[in-house]
Amino acid sequence: MNSCLIIGAGNVARRILPLLKGLGPVFTLCRRTEAFPQWRTLGAVPLLGDLDHPHTLQRLTGLAHTILHFAPPGSTGRDDARTRHLLAALGRGTSLPQRLVYISTTGVYGSSAGAWLDETSPVHPHTTRARRRVDAETQLRAFGRRTGCRVIILRAPGIYGERRLPLERLQKGIPLPLENPWTNHIHELDLARSVVAACTLGKSQRVYNVVDDQPLTVGDFYRCLAQHHHLPLPTFLPLSELEKTLDPFNLSFLKESRRIHNQRIKQELRLDWRYPSVRSFLK
Template sequence: LAPPPNDNPAQWWRDPRTTALLRALRLRNPPAALVYGSTSGVYGDCQGALIDETRAVQPRTPRAQRRVDAEQAVRHFGRAAHVRASVLRIPGIYAPDREGGTPRERLHKGTPVLQAQDDVYTNHIHADDLARAMTAALWRGRPQRIYHASDDTQLKMGDYFDLAADLYGLPRPPRVPRSTAQDAMPLVLLSFMSESRRLDNTRLKKELRLVLRYPDVGSGLLSIK
């Protein structure tokens, strides 16, 4: 689950940590199954389209490119060593015990969001459901299979923060046009607002037989209110 480090600028697209792990696994009896936690950021910008796991990856950042490199290495290892290797592509994780794990702090700061016509779709998963998805993939994942570890929510980012504000009894965040967002938002936040996609989680529920405890962010945020 840890993001790939960038220790070698000359090979910025490679994930040395996963490479080292797989090298170590080759020196011993291989495990029966392996689960790698990747990111939905490997798809890049899909312009709000609903996508499944067959969508071609198009990473737009070095970090996402390193995730693609790790995915490919894990699946190659699975084929070569006859290991059931599953890749979970994970969107935004929220949880009460995760630093910045809920929208509350950002809402208190009054950080703006994009106006409706400029807004982007985001995807979410409660940490408890993510843990259950990882366990399900460990036991039920098909060899070299990719799964979207995402809930059923299909909300744009601004609507997500509006929903959270209403649940917490806080003011809704101000809306700004994309043309002025750079002056009003942190760069990290702006990077998330440059990509829009909706994740189809049918494979997660059908193949892994996972019943989400928090199928949407409304129920998940209420649980940690």
């Protein structure tokens, strides 16, 4: 893989580092020096920089053959300034990255009222958060066309893992929507495996939905978690009632319902999921 630079050093990056061992040097961009020791322990070379402050990104120019871009957009505005700053830094040098894998979100599709969607479905973001993701995808594709960099976009749904489960919602008894929308999920290890597969098998300017094999309604998802962890299932209320108590951020997830196909990523990237469903993970 030659040299690799990870932007957005979080849980997925931690999952990926063991999969990259022996393939070349791996750099991680960190906003604070306090994070350096843990990334060195994991085998990466930490670099200090902040996507919100472009003057800190000078060391990224010409640094890596492969860019793994996991950083989310900022919390305001309609565009993704972080991706714009990153691409400006990457494009300054004479040595440009040869491939870039970006983790986007299935939220760019908006709601389909539970109907099935695939990568050919048009994007229709309902929130400013999802619109910023669409902007990031647009910027990255333009960068790929302009520079010849092979850009692959992975659209992920709700990401979960051993330490990434919404148990606090069950513990607090926060109500769920009576409308019971459809949701999609992916375990963070399978997402990490998808990124590595995309580096070798992903087609240029290609979008892949990284979702497991079994969409669940919100009710079924929390019912599985409640039964496994011996927690009470919350009450169900109409969305019109939840709008009075839930914050807009959490409410936005409950207003969208979609089921997403994953045939393209399984066929083209030759992937079988370690956790094909939330139920298989809990077992």
